[in-house]
Amino acid sequence: MKLKPSAIYIIWMTLFTLIPMALVLYFAFTNPMGKFTLDNIINVGRYSSIFLKSIWLGALSTIICLLIGYPLAYMISKVNTKYQNIMVMLIMLPMWMNFLLRTYAWMTILENNGIINNILSSIGIAPLSLINTSGAVVLGMVYNFLPYMILPIYSIIVKIDKKIIEAAQDLGAGKRKVFSKILLPLSIPGIISGITMVFVPAVSTFIISKMLGGGSNILIGDLIEMQFLGNSYNPHLGSAISLVLMILILISIGIMNRFDRSSINEDYMSHH
């Protein structure tokens, strides 16, 4: 018996991607009696405010991650190579801790009797209501997913040939021009994968909104969880919601990839 390495890929994909996807599709388009129906998909429309909120919060935290992550990644790439590994490791360090624990820690920081408000009240500022707001949810997402933004951008920036930048400088380009004409276009592939890696988990997260959002900031993830572990066991509606979410994510990845390709084309042309 000869087993090609690609066979492993096919077996793996069939078992853990294709079959589960087929199950989601099957459940989304059937009723509990197993008959075909579109009701589940139509019913998803009733939760559109939750979808909008999730997309909005997910997009917001992705933008914030990008604004924080890009300069950080750039700074790390500028540091002496000796220290770069340590700096990258420090970025990853919180990820070695359990995700729940990290979020839980934020709860005690943001609470009305938490660390921040204790400090504020000791210097005479009225306590702020930080926890149980959508801002706290965004903070939780940014904190948890920031490493996924920094790492791909960093790994692209360190690979940029220093000679190109030097050439631009020799030809009289200022700092700003070097950034906007050389550095930024060349790091777009990293930005794209960073955005995808942050936006996808952010839009489908569920425990952050529960712990930091006080239970009244329901996101899509919470809604899906409710269909499986809630009061009524309804895998059909749950699958339909997941399906719509997957389509949304698919389209947004498609959009991102378009930008990616156009940047590569530009590179190609500028090199020739």
Added chain:
Amino acid sequence: MKKLGEKLLKKKFIMSFISIFFVILLILLGISLAFKNSSSNNITLNVYNWGEYIADGTDGTLNVNEEFTKQTGIRINYSTFQSNEALYAKMQSGGTKYDVIIPSDYMISKMINQGMLRELNYNNIPNFSFIDDTFKNSNYDPENKYSVPYTFGTVGIFYNKKMVQENEDSISFNILWDKKYTGKILMFDNPRDAFAIAQIRLGLSVNSDNVNDWYRSAEELKKQKPLVQSYVMDQIFDKMGNNEAAIAPYYSGDAPLLMKRNPDIGFVIPKDGTTKFVDAMCIPKDSEHPEAAEAYINFMCRPDIAIENIKYIGYSSPESIVKENLDPEVKNSKICYPDEETLNNAQTFTSLTNEINSLIDDLWVSVKTDGDNNNPFALVLVILMFVLLYLLAVIYQKKKS
């Protein structure tokens, strides 16, 4: 030439790696089969219970499962679940066959209705006689054919004595709607328990099959929402323990622990009505060892074993003989063993129809997203916008090249 050799070597390496992997897999499979055969005369019971819901040998208690194996030779494969719904979902998805499960009242009646439970042979459970009569033939299992009560508890109100002015006797569920405590109130993050509180305030049955009753309760919960700090479950331990919140409804079994952690916290069970829950032992229909399972249930009812369990769990026992043998402070505590009036006024959950259950979930989402604009076309619009954006990106790219 060298490259080809390298490639072949690589291929050989991968092939041998795969074959080693499969050989190991086969060996493991063989071992596990042999193991199973050798112990075929030894029964193993699959017991599925709530987390931290059996004496396990810590804190100087008896390890109940080990003791059972010692006395009967029947081995126990013990696993735990977090909610009745998780238990139900697990049983629906199949895979594992359980022999003993311990769901709560309403889940038991749901499982009875769906034919998921097996009728018990009470001749094999003589210790059932220790269960108090008030816990037999409850509304979730009217003829008491399927279940043997394990523990019970009530829902009461935790309050911080330093933040709440009212004295204990005047506290009822109305305090959860008192504007004075805006932002200091915690609420169940569990639709059934949250709705029950609104229903008790409105004087409705918590098992109502009238759709309007549920809509009315949802309106009450929407009115309460601006006062609620957050909707939580076990997080009340932290939030009440750290004086973050002043008032929270929760289960009586958690009272001793929370009151020990923060001495400012009191617990009161509303006399004029609350909900009472019973967790009871049942045998699923597809159990492979029903007689051994009945022996296990019988063992769990044995007063000396039940005392060990109750001491560990902290909830209340449906056996008077167990209650009598507990420490006087627990035995006489109104939290663990409320007076008859309170218990009589307390309602028990039974199962609801699928329509009502879906309605509850919908209403619960509407309570939580109250004030948000919920237009179904908004979602369609968003998807269209996404597609449009994609097309724009394609056109932009084409134009550029």
